[in-house]
Amino acid sequence: MRRSAAPSQVLGNVAKKPRFIPPGKSNALRPKTETKEVDQDMKLKEVNEQQGSASGLSKIYCQNQNVNFTQSVDSTGKVKTTTACNSGNKCSRLEMKMLSTPKADATYLPTSGMAKEEAAQEEPDCLTKYFSVVWCKASKKKHKKWEGDAVLVTKGKSVILKDMEGKDIGRGTGYKPKELDSLDEGQTLMIGGKEIEVMGVISADDFSSGRCFQTGIVTHDTVPTALPQASMKRFCKPFKNVCQPNTKENILNNSQSCKPRHDPNASNSLVMPRPNASHQWMFNKAGLPVVDVVVDPYIANNLRPHQKEGIVFLYECVMGMRVSGRFGAILADEMGLGKTLQCISLVWTLLRQGVYGCKPVLKRALIVTPGSLVKNWKKEFQKWLGSERIKVFTVDQDHKVEEFISSPLYSVMIISYEMLLRSLEQIQAIEFNLLICDEGHRLKNSSIKTTTALTSLSCERRIILTGTPIQNDLQEFYALIEFVNPGVLGSLSTYRKIYEEPIVRSREPSATKEEKELGEKRAAELTRLTGLFILRRTQEVINKFLPPKKESIIFCRPTALQLELYRKLLSSQVIRSCLQGRLENSPHLICIGALKKLCNHPCLLFKAVKEKSCDPMNDEHDESSLYEGLTDVFPQGYSSDTFSETDSGKLQVLVKLLAAIHELNSSERVVLVSNYTQTLNILQETCKSYGYSYTRLDGHTPVSQRQHIVDSFNSKFSPAFIFLLSSKAGGVGLNLVGASHLILYDIDWNPATDIQAMARVWRDGQKHTVHIYRLLTTGSIEEKIYQRQISKQDLSGAVVDLSKTSEHIHFSVEELKNLFTLHEDSSCVTHDLLECDCMGNKDHQNPSSEKPSASRSCQLGQDQGKPNSKKPLSMSQLMQWKHFSGQHQALADPFLERIKEKVSFIFQNVTSPTSPAQ
Numbered sequence: 001m002r003r004s005a006a007p008s009q010v011l012g013n014v015a016k017k018p019r020f021i022p023p024g025k026s027n028a029l030r031p032k033t034e035t036k037e038v039d040q041d042m043k044l045k046e047v048n049e050q051q052g053s054a055s056g057l058s059k060i061y062c063q064n065q066n067v068n069f070t071q072s073v074d075s076t077g078k079v080k081t082t083t084a085c086n087s088g089n090k091c092s093r094l095e096m097k098m099l100s101t102p103k104a105d106a107t108y109l110p111t112s113g114m115a116k117e118e119a120a121q122e123e124p125d126c127l128t129k130y131f132s133v134v135w136c137k138a139s140k141k142k143h144k145k146w147e148g149d150a151v152l153v154t155k156g157k158s159v160i161l162k163d164m165e166g167k168d169i170g171r172g173t174g175y176k177p178k179e180l181d182s183l184d185e186g187q188t189l190m191i192g193g194k195e196i197e198v199m200g201v202i203s204a205d206d207f208s209s210g211r212c213f214q215t216g217i218v219t220h221d222t223v224p225t226a227l228p229q230a231s232m233k234r235f236c237k238p239f240k241n242v243c244q245p246n247t248k249e250n251i252l253n254n255s256q257s258c259k260p261r262h263d264p265n266a267s268n269s270l271v272m273p274r275p276n277a278s279h280q281w282m283f284n285k286a287g288l289p290v291v292d293v294v295v296d297p298y299i300a301n302n303l304r305p306h307q308k309e310g311i312v313f314l315y316e317c318v319m320g321m322r323v324s325g326r327f328g329a330i331l332a333d334e335m336g337l338g339k340t341l342q343c344i345s346l347v348w349t350l351l352r353q354g355v356y357g358c359k360p361v362l363k364r365a366l367i368v369t370p371g372s373l374v375k376n377w378k379k380e381f382q383k384w385l386g387s388e389r390i391k392v393f394t395v396d397q398d399h400k401v402e403e404f405i406s407s408p409l410y411s412v413m414i415i416s417y418e419m420l421l422r423s424l425e426q427i428q429a430i431e432f433n434l435l436i437c438d439e440g441h442r443l444k445n446s447s448i449k450t451t452t453a454l455t456s457l458s459c460e461r462r463i464i465l466t467g468t469p470i471q472n473d474l475q476e477f478y479a480l481i482e483f484v485n486p487g488v489l490g491s492l493s494t495y496r497k498i499y500e501e502p503i504v505r506s507r508e509p510s511a512t513k514e515e516k517e518l519g520e521k522r523a524a525e526l527t528r529l530t531g532l533f534i535l536r537r538t539q540e541v542i543n544k545f546l547p548p549k550k551e552s553i554i555f556c557r558p559t560a561l562q563l564e565l566y567r568k569l570l571s572s573q574v575i576r577s578c579l580q581g582r583l584e585n586s587p588h589l590i591c592i593g594a595l596k597k598l599c600n601h602p603c604l605l606f607k608a609v610k611e612k613s614c615d616p617m618n619d620e621h622d623e624s625s626l627y628e629g630l631t632d633v634f635p636q637g638y639s640s641d642t643f644s645e646t647d648s649g650k651l652q653v654l655v656k657l658l659a660a661i662h663e664l665n666s667s668e669r670v671v672l673v674s675n676y677t678q679t680l681n682i683l684q685e686t687c688k689s690y691g692y693s694y695t696r697l698d699g700h701t702p703v704s705q706r707q708h709i710v711d712s713f714n715s716k717f718s719p720a721f722i723f724l725l726s727s728k729a730g731g732v733g734l735n736l737v738g739a740s741h742l743i744l745y746d747i748d749w750n751p752a753t754d755i756q757a758m759a760r761v762w763r764d765g766q767k768h769t770v771h772i773y774r775l776l777t778t779g780s781i782e783e784k785i786y787q788r789q790i791s792k793q794d795l796s797g798a799v800v801d802l803s804k805t806s807e808h809i810h811f812s813v814e815e816l817k818n819l820f821t822l823h824e825d826s827s828c829v830t831h832d833l834l835e836c837d838c839m840g841n842k843d844h845q846n847p848s849s850e851k852p853s854a855s856r857s858c859q860l861g862q863d864q865g866k867p868n869s870k871k872p873l874s875m876s877q878l879m880q881w882k883h884f885s886g887q888h889q890a891l892a893d894p895f896l897e898r899i900k901e902k903v904s905f906i907f908q909n910v911t912s913p914t915s916p917a918q
């Protein structure tokens with residue numbers, strides 16, 4: 001490959017590219033003692049010579065796009081920075097006093113960080129420098145065939161050569177430190193069997209953030225560049241077929257007739273930003289008039305401020321105005337912020353308008369969504385645009401894709417993920433100009449069928465909508481980004497080396513200070529880069545438009561039967577062997593399942609025992625042994641069909657709670673959520689026995705009926721008092737604002753599942769104060785799961801995502817010991833853990849009504865600052881909630897007042913438009 005074929009020459013490089021100076025023997029530096037070509041694992045020789053600070057004066061060179069800095073540290077600890085503009089005309093100087101001693105490693109960014117060995121094996125006090133270089137195999141030829149770009153890291157007498165994916169491709173040591181120190185543009189160096197030529201200096205910051213490696217992000221603020229072919233070729237050009245031929249006549253006609261479709265100067269108008277010169281240069285070659293794109297006031301008048309911002313963001317992304325040559329976006333707003341409306345506004349705008357010569361940007365848009373939301377999308381289109389403006393086509397059993405193709409009426413197709421797979425061939429044949437994937441976190445796995453199917457569609461404008469946080473698993477994060485903007489983060493191996501590995505490493509407890517710093521820098525850079533096309537706003541932006549939310553965590557005393565069965569289970573051989581660390585075949589998961597069933601209702605456990613004993617084919621030894629002797633604990637004649645509410649602490653509380661709501665707020669309705677169908681059956685039977693009308697949506701509900709069930713329930717005239725909801729089946733995306741009370745009957749390992757369910761009622765359109773109740777069995781595994789949910793958040797600040805179940809959780813023996821302990825004497829283990837000395841006898845004021853003070857006895861620590869609703873509640877935030885024991889004399893809440901007899905403890909928090917969300 002000739003030099004011109006090196007990637008830096010094709011794509012442009014972050015570092016400045018000097019003129020070409022062929023490498024010659026004369027200026028090639030060779031190591032004095034030895035150089036070796038090494039593979040990744042090969043270790044550097046220890047070099048102990050002290051450099052840099054020993055001389056009292058050391059230098060680092062930094063470079064950004066326009067300015068070069070030269071920093072030098074003198075022996076008094078002052079950093080002198082010389083700034084040289086690339087134009088070479090102006091220079092300025094600035095001096096800043098360093099706070100620390102003039103040790104080079106205290107001053108400069110981490111040396112490398114690709115691997116801790118590098119940091120450990122190199123001279124600790126030496127100055128590390130970074131260069132962009134080109135490399136080739138060493139040869140005596142005059143005209144070198146450069147094989148690629150690389151990054152050279154020099155420190156003391158050693159060098160490391162990294163390819164643009166961050167992999168080490170050469171190492172050497174024994175160079176003259178002075179020569180390495182004076183290495184400069186145009187100079188060459190031998191590293192083992194490779195020869196390199198220095199193209200420019202890379203700043204320590206560009207190295208530690210990873211910017212100097214190969215990623216595909218170019219914004220329009222920088223120079224538009226060609227995109228790697230690999231990521232482009234499967235797409236159609238985004239503007240193809242949409243604009244008319246650019247005949248002179250057309251251009252003339254257009255400029256005369258081109259006016260914005262809506263008045264950009266009207267009050268409350270939402271006008272899209274105009275593309276800059278480089279965008280026009282790329283996409284308006286015909287020189288069509290540039291016309292303001294204005295969102296239809298019919299829809300714009302209803303938009304919340306954050307939605308207006310979101311529409312502008314989406315517009316800029318899909319028009320390729322944010323990242324050059326990329327047209328994808330991820331809208332990750334929290335649940336209920338109206339992602340649907342923002343997309344509808346975008347689709348409607350682009351179907352009718354376009355910035356270049358008024359030509360609509362879209363002809364057809366495809367919306368793919370979970371089956372239960374297909375009709376909801378259609379409804380939302382009608383809600384915001386009426387039935388006159390646009391006809392949307394929903395694919396179902398009776399409405400096949402062919403109908404969409406043959407009818408000129410439709411420009412928007414809404415289809416479920418399942419249906420898409422079934423009709424993939426037909427869909428592939430249609431040219432869509434925009435693809436929206438609702439609840440798109442399911443595309444986090446690039447090898448699943450749905451992702452490959454959607455990737456095969458030749459549509460470059462892609463939007464993922466998700467209310468679930470997406471940044472926890474860096475590989476899944478990459479898959480989502482790769483879907484919307486393929487290639488934007490470079491290849492997977494580059495991404496792993498540059499971002500994933502340093503970030504993951506930095507979060508390990510054994511990470512060194514340098515690794516931590518590097519990981520943080522890389523994470524910050526990743527967030528900055530992806531922030532160009534990912535937008536996430538939290539619930540707080542909408543709180544002021546919503547009615548207050550009262551959230552209560554209710555600790556329900558277990559019944560005598562539950563306690564007895566619980567003790568029996570805990571004394572089983574299986575649990576004892578789990579606690580000795582014998583976890584082959586995951587017996588602990590069976591034990592956890594049994595305890596959770598017992599907490600919901602003993603009859604569920606009874607049923608499992610019976611089924612087990614009736615199924616001789618099932619040779620699950622652990623399960624049989626866990627259930628051994630359990631039937632003897634149940635009363636004689638016990639049957640799972642005729643269960644009684646008095647056997648379950650939570651069910652007793654639930655019954656009282658439902659009665660209180662029914663009596664005190666007869667016009668308000670309740671969503672009752674469980675993760676288990678069998679538990680829903682029990683709850684359904686309970687509804688029946690008390691004569692409460694109900695409706696139900698779970699995994700077995702046909703998709704075609706779901707929207708109808710939701711609509712009927714939300715209707716004013718709905719006879720149903722209770723909506724029984726399986727959180728796993730129907731949690732995402734549903735609007736259940738017809739109810740203002742929501743009860744979480746059981747708890748999931750994953751806080752995101754519970755948060756999803758809670759967001760169904762406290763969302764736009766809700767008119768009443770919302771009451772959320774979470775029922776937990778006191779002292780049981782449920783409390784432990786809850787503590788795990790919240791204390792994990794405290795530690796990591798990250799939110800696990802929906803798909804993580806207990807099977808994915810790794811439990812240490814210590815954790816299992818905790819899980820398998822029953823606290824019979826405590827009225828709330830969670831409160832005990834907070835080490836609050838209130839003894840549950842007094843109210844603790846919510847910070848919304850009283851500022852927390854450091855002197856307050858039950859304070860765990862100072863206020864954590866503004867609570868972040870992205871994260872589930874943390875332990876320290878929980879401390880800020882009002883809390884009281886069930887025996888409390890007079891509870892201000894009339895609903896809680898009615899249930900307190902069976903309740904051992906309560907935490908409660910109110911979020912109102914004037915108070916911050918917890």
Ligand SMILES: Nc1ncnc2c1ncn2[C@@H]1O[C@H](COP(=O)(O)OP(=O)(O)OP(=O)(O)O)[C@@H](O)[C@H]1O
Nearest residue numbers: 302303304335336337338339340341467733735764
């Ligand atoms: N500006 C608005 N004014 C009034 N209601 C609105 C507004 N925006 C959205 N809504 C309503 O808020 C509800 C929630 O919106 P939507 O379903 O789009 O939320 P979402 O962001 O998709 O949430 P999820 O992640 O749960 O799917 C819908 O009933 C919608 O009609």
Ligand SMILES: [Mg+2]
Nearest residue numbers: 339340438733
């Ligand atoms: Mg939604």
